[in-house]
Amino acid sequence: MEEFQLNAKISEFATKVTVFYRYNNRESFKAAMMHDDGQHHDEKAGDFIYGVSLKPNSGNSRIEYYIQAENVKAIAYSPERYMFERHSATLEEINK
Numbered sequence: 001m002e003e004f005q006l007n008a009k010i011s012e013f014a015t016k017v018t019v020f021y022r023y024n025n026r027e028s029f030k031a032a033m034m035h036d037d038g039q040h041h042d043e044k045a046g047d048f049i050y051g052v053s054l055k056p057n058s059g060n061s062r063i064e065y066y067i068q069a070e071n072v073k074a075i076a077y078s079p080e081r082y083m084f085e086r087h088s089a090t091l092e093e094i095n096k
Contacts, residue, residue: 015070
C-alpha cells in the first residue's frame, strides 16, 4: 500500500510540528508528529524540513491536511486560515 509522504520547511525555532489530516470530510482530523531527523521523508537531520509518512485506510487515495508548528512563544499554521482552507492532494500527486 502506498503512503502519503508529507514534508514542510519550518522555522529553525520550532520545537514541535504536527500535521492534522483526514481522508474524507466525514472524518475528524487525526494528528501525527512530523520529524526533522532524516528518517521520516524529511531529507537530512537538522535541515528544518520536517516530514511524516501516513498510511491511508484501504480505498483512500486523497488527503486533506494542515500543519501546526510551535515554539515557546507562538503557534503558526499552514495554511494560515486552516479553519477555512486546507492543503489537499491525491497519492499520485503527492508521491511523484
